[in-house]
Amino acid sequence: MDVVQIILFATLAIELKRKAPNAHTFLEVIKARYGIVTHLVFVTFALMTNVLVTAMLLTGGSAVVTSLTGMSTPAACFLLPIGVVLYTLFGGIKATFLTDYVHTVMIIVIIFIFALTAYSTSNVAGSPGKMFDLLAEAASAHPVDGNAGGSYLTMHSQQGAIFFVINLAGNFGTVYLDSSYASKAISASPVHALPGYVLGGLAWFAIPWLCATTMGLSALALESNPVFPTFPHRMANSDVTAGLVLPNAAVALLGRGGAAATLLLIFMAVTSAMSAELIAVSSIATYDIFKGYFRPGATGSQLITVSHTTVIAWAVVIAGLSTGLYYIDISMGYLYLLMGVIISSAVLPASLTLLWNRQSWAAATFSPPLGLVCSLIAWLVTAKKQSESLTVASTGANNAMLAGNVVALLSPLIFVPILSLIGWRKPYDWTSMAMIRKGDDTDVARHASVDLELVPGEGRLSISDERAEKEHLLRTSKIARWLCLFLAVSLLVLWPMPMYGSRYVFSKGFFTGWVSVGILWLFCSAGIVVLYPLWESGATSARVMQMIVAEMAGKSRCKPVVDGIPEGEDEEVEKECVVGKQ
Numbered sequence: 001m002d003v004v005q006i007i008l009f010a011t012l013a014i015e016l017k018r019k020a021p022n023a024h025t026f027l028e029v030i031k032a033r034y035g036i037v038t039h040l041v042f043v044t045f046a047l048m049t050n051v052l053v054t055a056m057l058l059t060g061g062s063a064v065v066t067s068l069t070g071m072s073t074p075a076a077c078f079l080l081p082i083g084v085v086l087y088t089l090f091g092g093i094k095a096t097f098l099t100d101y102v103h104t105v106m107i108i109v110i111i112f113i114f115a116l117t118a119y120s121t122s123n124v125a126g127s128p129g130k131m132f133d134l135l136a137e138a139a140s141a142h143p144v145d146g147n148a149g150g151s152y153l154t155m156h157s158q159q160g161a162i163f164f165v166i167n168l169a170g171n172f173g174t175v176y177l178d179s180s181y182a183s184k185a186i187s188a189s190p191v192h193a194l195p196g197y198v199l200g201g202l203a204w205f206a207i208p209w210l211c212a213t214t215m216g217l218s219a220l221a222l223e224s225n226p227v228f229p230t231f232p233h234r235m236a237n238s239d240v241t242a243g244l245v246l247p248n249a250a251v252a253l254l255g256r257g258g259a260a261a262t263l264l265l266i267f268m269a270v271t272s273a274m275s276a277e278l279i280a281v282s283s284i285a286t287y288d289i290f291k292g293y294f295r296p297g298a299t300g301s302q303l304i305t306v307s308h309t310t311v312i313a314w315a316v317v318i319a320g321l322s323t324g325l326y327y328i329d330i331s332m333g334y335l336y337l338l339m340g341v342i343i344s345s346a347v348l349p350a351s352l353t354l355l356w357n358r359q360s361w362a363a364a365t366f367s368p369p370l371g372l373v374c375s376l377i378a379w380l381v382t383a384k385k386q387s388e389s390l391t392v393a394s395t396g397a398n399n400a401m402l403a404g405n406v407v408a409l410l411s412p413l414i415f416v417p418i419l420s421l422i423g424w425r426k427p428y429d430w431t432s433m434a435m436i437r438k439g440d441d442t443d444v445a446r447h448a449s450v451d452l453e454l455v456p457g458e459g460r461l462s463i464s465d466e467r468a469e470k471e472h473l474l475r476t477s478k479i480a481r482w483l484c485l486f487l488a489v490s491l492l493v494l495w496p497m498p499m500y501g502s503r504y505v506f507s508k509g510f511f512t513g514w515v516s517v518g519i520l521w522l523f524c525s526a527g528i529v530v531l532y533p534l535w536e537s538g539a540t541s542a543r544v545m546q547m548i549v550a551e552m553a554g555k556s557r558c559k560p561v562v563d564g565i566p567e568g569e570d571e572e573v574e575k576e577c578v579v580g581k582q
Helices: 003-019 026-034 036-069 073-121 128-141 158-176 179-187 193-222 237-241 245-254 256-294 300-327 332-355 361-386 398-410 412-422 442-448 463-494 496-501 508-552 571-581
Strands: none
Touching (some): 003 158, 003 193, 003 332, 026 036, 026 179, 026 256, 026 332, 026 361, 036 073, 036 158, 036 245, 036 256, 036 332, 073 193, 073 245, 073 256, 073 508, 128 193, 158 332, 193 245, 193 508, 245 256, 256 300, 332 361, 332 412, 361 412, 398 412, 463 496
């Protein structure tokens, strides 16, 4: 899960706001410090991250749609992105904020339905005690090698520990190298960056935890029940790696209603995440490639054209790629394990770009590709040693993926210090990052009937306000480092390690408490991501919705802009127009 990585990313988000307040993308920061060659290296790794994440979304989502509806998988690969492209194309990153909220609300509601059904109202389960008994029977019939007592209800799991490390290494890459995370950090207010990432990470934790506790365990408990879709057979390993555990469990618990809920859940999750990926790729293509190398003086309207073209082209390319992966039997699970092997060697150099002023150009430029070469060698050699040939099955085995992921994440610990010492120069002074300037958004503002001076973050701060903001960010940076360290140690060491080392097998009472805490945590998550945003910005959201409805009805109150002021409107309407276009 991404929880620890998201929380730790808060430190980088604060440093990004401090040291490069005008950057559009994290890659602009790389270029400002190291130059063109290093920039192109990280552009490559960022795009590889976007390819892997988006392909994983489509392969997993299309597999679920095919399983539940019978739709052709290639058709699902091309149909799922259509709605995403439309609202991303016209709404940009603001559309991702709005749709993220709506989709997250629906996802949390569906997870509540699944959890309360499994542990409260279901005829086949209906309580934590009944689920515990079913899982004990399943463990007796099919004990798990490497688990304490062969049980499903233990943290001492050999394969679970391997997956823990793979997951940790891979998700560092998907968080730290995915431009969508940095884009949201750049768009956020300096005041809200730290609490936003910390609260978001803690809120997210309940979703994979409760989903696994509910749907994963329900699938194991109900496999021998006639209500299970694959009865009397157990789920095939290929179905598990394709992501079909949740839909099968949902059908077993809720019948056709579970299938419908799963389809809605998958659609919400895939479209929301894919929208963020489209925005990330379009930002790279627009600001880092087109404006950076082809037309430095590009106008706002030209940047919009490039951005829209990139969104459409990327969706088509990824849909085609996902279709190809389907035909060669590469599943979502395979891509998930592979991500860290391909991209995690760039995590440390990318982080040190903002955190260490002595990382040299050579270290930042050569560590990622050298780490990638080492991780590929470790991955494929391990797969070859444990199998007679290199196949999808052998290269997708846990031990091979473990070797590749660990080498990718940790090899820069060797390369960065050595290359920094060899190419040592005086410490970097952060000046070139601060010199990054915002693009000319005048054309964009005119097209949207927006006065830039009224848009948060676009107006010029006074000297005293700018000084106060820098002091706040410096103070927040210190808080972020200690808070993130505490949460990371708690979630990675203090909680799981004693339970693994003690070989503890859950009792019925402990399992009941485990489920109860998971459901309570989801209630807290709902408060953070559903209720708190309404309380904090309810008035603005209401005005935005009113103006969207008015725009759709052809009754928009916004007028064409003349010298930055909506023609023929008073100041109050002008402010509403600006808020509505944000």
